[in-house]
Structure formats: structure tokens, C-alpha cells
Amino acid sequence: MDLNFTPEEQSFRAEVRAFIDAHLPADLRAKVLEGRRMTKEDYLRWHRILYRQGWVAPHWPKAFGGAGWNAVQQHIFHEECADAGAPALMPFGLVMVGPVIMAFGTPAQQAYFLPRILSGEHWWCQGYSEPGSGSDLASLKTRAERRGDVYIVNGQKTWTTLAQYADWMFCLVRTDPQARKQEGISFLLIDMKSPGISVRPIIMLDGEHEVNEVFFDNVEVPVANRIGEENKGWTYAKFLLAHERTGIAEVGRSKRWLKRLKAIAARERACGGGRLIDDPRFRDRIAQVEIELMALEVTTLRVIAAEMEKKAPGPEASLLKIRGSEIQQTLSELLMLALGPYAAPYQPAALDAGYDGPIVGPEYGVAHTGLYFNMRKTTIYGGSNEIQRNIIAKMMLGF
Structure with missing residues (x-):
């Protein structure tokens, strides 16, 4: 090759x-x-x-x-x-629901939603996880009862990223509570301005408002906003998750972090003791993650190329999700270690663009502690890495 x-x-x-x-x-x-x-x-x-x-x-x-x-x-x-x-x-429209609408949406849905995703007129969020239904997503309980030309939706979604900004949500709901759990789910497109929707922030460990709880109280959703067939939403959900997992690899961003890590490690330490890059144990850890990132890059190219031919990513996307998320966590950890005492102070106020106060260790940036905390979630969202290993074992290895 x-x-x-x-x-x-x-x-x-x-x-x-x-x-x-x-x-x-x-x-x-x-x-x-x-x-x-x-x-x-x-x-x-x-x-x-x-x-x-x-x-x-x-x-x-x-x-x-x-x-x-x-x-x-x-x-x-x-x-x-x-x-x-x-x-x-933002991947929710471009990478996740957009391909679903292209593959399974009606001509009317494609004509309405796709141009607005492209232009940025519609900001989307994802309504998948619920309290008690995360890795076992098919156990979700949010109900949608059909009444004529509308569904009445009741329930709760959680960990909804940037829902505070969203105009629309793509949402999994249970439309047949008597069916097997994967067979009683439908895929709805929900206007976030609909009466009965409330969004409550979840403040994360780093103090930021990135995720939310979303509650549905007798929310009316037109049947015309359902993707595909009723009770077949699990099929569309799996299609979407494969696209999401491909994107989680984040090779380009990890390369930028690796470059920053090397720059920090190559500086003379303020407390003396030479450069961290000259420590063979730390240098070996940098080399190891760089090799893993190079392998991930090649694998990502292969999966993208196959996706363009097959029109949908396969279980190989789980490989990208596992390695990409683990590499991101490793890089954030090594950045913390390289910063040493400068990694300890966390200054949320300094994250605002207008902040002009003092910054501890300004040459190192202001957000490494927040980055480390935030990256703890990468092995969980998009389907936990344990679930991804199950998918690989079943669909690629035949176990």
C-alpha cells in the first residue's frame, strides 16, 4: 500500500x-x-x-x-x-441525521431539512440516551402514542449535547410497548420549539454547560416527521450510530494535540531539571501514542473509502471509536503530566474571550484541566467501548 x-x-x-x-x-x-x-x-x-x-x-x-x-x-x-x-x-446535522434523511427520508423531508442543515439554519441535537437507557439503548422508555396525524410524546432524554442551542432533535421513541424492544422504536424529527419541551442544564465536572436533560410533556409531533416506517427506527438508529462512531476518531484534532504535547515537553521546565522530552520514559509514551495515532489514521482512511463504496459504515466504525477515544484520553493525560504544576489551577473565567486578567502559566494555554475532564467521556458516548468490543466480537469475529 x-x-x-x-x-x-x-x-x-x-x-x-x-x-x-x-x-x-x-x-x-x-x-x-x-x-x-x-x-x-x-x-x-x-x-x-x-x-x-x-x-x-x-x-x-x-x-x-x-x-x-x-x-x-x-x-x-x-x-x-x-x-x-x-x-x-457540529456533527448532529451534517454527520448524523443528514445521512439518515438522505438514505431513508421522503423527498419532502429531504427537500425541507437537508438545505437547512447545510446552511446552518437548523441546529440539531440527539435524543437517544435516557436515565437507565444508555449502553442498552433499546430499553428506552420515552413513549410516542399516535393520535391521527400526530404522535403525543412523553418521557425524558439525558446527556443531550448542546440542546440549549438546538432548533431540532432527532429522537428515538417507543411506539409499540408490546413488541420486542428493538422492534417497537420509531425515529422522529422534533421541533425543539414545540409546546411541552423543557431543557435543563447538566453542569459537568469542569464547570461547563455542554449537556442537558430534555423533558417531553404531551408534545405533539406530526406523523410526517417520522423517518421511515413506524417501529423500524432501530434500523435507522444503527445506521446513524455507525456514522457517529466514524467521526469520533478525530484524527486531525489528536494530531494537533500531539504537536502541542511535543512543544510543551521540549521546553525547559520552569522549576529546573531540563526538558521533559529528554526523559526516556516520557518520550517513550509520546512515541507510543504517536504510533497508535498513525495506525488509526490509516484505518480511518480505509473505513472512509469503504463507506463511500458501500454508502454506510460497517462494524469497522467500532474500531475507530475505540482507538480514537482512547488516544484522545491518552493525549489529554500526557498534556496534564507535561504541564506539571501548571495543570493544577483551573480558571473557568479565563475561558471567556474578553477575559484580560492573569493566567497561570499563560504560555501553556488555559484549558488543559477542562480538556482532561471532558475527555473522560469519550469512551462512553456514541456507545461505550465495552459495547463496541461486543459488536466487533459478534459482527467481525463471529463470536
Whole structure:
């Protein structure tokens, strides 16, 4: 296998890099690279810039308004964006529900929702997990009772990322409580402005408001907002989760963190004692995670290429989810260790863009403690890594 990029691919990389250098706002770049707090408008500004260029959905077919790029082009684009410090594109519309609507939605659903996902008019959130229904997602209890042309939805979702910003939710609901648990679920698109929906924040260990509880009290949802057949939602949910797990790998972002880790380790330690990179034990840990990241990158390219041919990722996405999430945790831990005493103080106020007060260890950034805490969740969301190993054992190894 030739792992070198072709001249055409190198030319594409140069085009992407030139565009990012010319159009990524300096304040957004600084926020990302310094670990500052991002607002909804921050994310949407970069989204709209890419939308105007036609690059906001690299993996979508051109027929639906996407860029239609091949696997290598997608990889190059995401790598360059991450390295430059571009804000992440929210995956809930572009990576998760968008492909579901393309594959299983009606022409009317495709015509209404897909352009609004592309433009950024609709911000989406995911209504999957519930109290007591996380890894065993099929045990969910949120009910949807059909009454004529609407469903009446009652129940609760939890760990709903950025629901405080969302215009729409894609939601799994139980429409047949008598059926086997995987067979009685439907997939609904729910307007978050509907009467009866309330969103309550869950403040995380790092003090940030990223996730929420969402409650449904007799919420009316048009039957026209159901994806596919009633009680067949589990099929669409598995399709969506495979796309989510592919995205969790986050090779580009991990490369940026690795670069930062090496830079910190190469500095002379303030308390004396030379450079951490000269410690053979710590240097070996950096080398180990770099090798694992290189292997993940190659595997990601192979999965993306296969996905473009098969139109849907297979169980291989579970491999990416496991290794990608573990590498992210390792990098955040090594960053903490490399910072030493500067990792201990956590200054939430310093995450705001307008903060002009003192920063402990300003040359190291302001958010490494928060990053370490936040990355503890990566092996759980999108299906815990234990569940992913079960999927691999069953669907790839035949156990």
C-alpha cells in the first residue's frame, strides 16, 4: 500500500490550506488554539463560511448539495482544519441525521431539512440516551402514542449535547410497548420549539454547560416527521450510530494535540531539571501514542473509502471509536503530566474571550484541566467501548 499522497492530493491540500489561511477569522482561530469558550455563533460563523464555499459537507453527495469528495480529500480537509484551529463543525446535522434523511427520508423531508442543515439554519441535537437507557439503548422508555396525524410524546432524554442551542432533535421513541424492544422504536424529527419541551442544564465536572436533560410533556409531533416506517427506527438508529462512531476518531484534532504535547515537553521546565522530552520514559509514551495515532489514521482512511463504496459504515466504525477515544484520553493525560504544576489551577473565567486578567502559566494555554475532564467521556458516548468490543466480537469475529 502506497501511503504517500499523490501530486493531485498535495495540490488539493495546498488549496484547502490557502482557503483556511484566507478565510478563518483570527479571533475564532485564537479561541480554538487557546482553549477558550465557544459560543453558538462562533460555530455558525465558520459553518457559514464553508457553506458559501460549498465545503461544509465534504462527505455528502453533490446531488444533495455536498462536496462529494473522496476519502483522501475528506481526510486532508479535516486534518487541515484541525491543525489550523478551525472550530469543529457540529456533527448532529451534517454527520448524523443528514445521512439518515438522505438514505431513508421522503423527498419532502429531504427537500425541507437537508438545505437547512447545510446552511446552518437548523441546529440539531440527539435524543437517544435516557436515565437507565444508555449502553442498552433499546430499553428506552420515552413513549410516542399516535393520535391521527400526530404522535403525543412523553418521557425524558439525558446527556443531550448542546440542546440549549438546538432548533431540532432527532429522537428515538417507543411506539409499540408490546413488541420486542428493538422492534417497537420509531425515529422522529422534533421541533425543539414545540409546546411541552423543557431543557435543563447538566453542569459537568469542569464547570461547563455542554449537556442537558430534555423533558417531553404531551408534545405533539406530526406523523410526517417520522423517518421511515413506524417501529423500524432501530434500523435507522444503527445506521446513524455507525456514522457517529466514524467521526469520533478525530484524527486531525489528536494530531494537533500531539504537536502541542511535543512543544510543551521540549521546553525547559520552569522549576529546573531540563526538558521533559529528554526523559526516556516520557518520550517513550509520546512515541507510543504517536504510533497508535498513525495506525488509526490509516484505518480511518480505509473505513472512509469503504463507506463511500458501500454508502454506510460497517462494524469497522467500532474500531475507530475505540482507538480514537482512547488516544484522545491518552493525549489529554500526557498534556496534564507535561504541564506539571501548571495543570493544577483551573480558571473557568479565563475561558471567556474578553477575559484580560492573569493566567497561570499563560504560555501553556488555559484549558488543559477542562480538556482532561471532558475527555473522560469519550469512551462512553456514541456507545461505550465495552459495547463496541461486543459488536466487533459478534459482527467481525463471529463470536
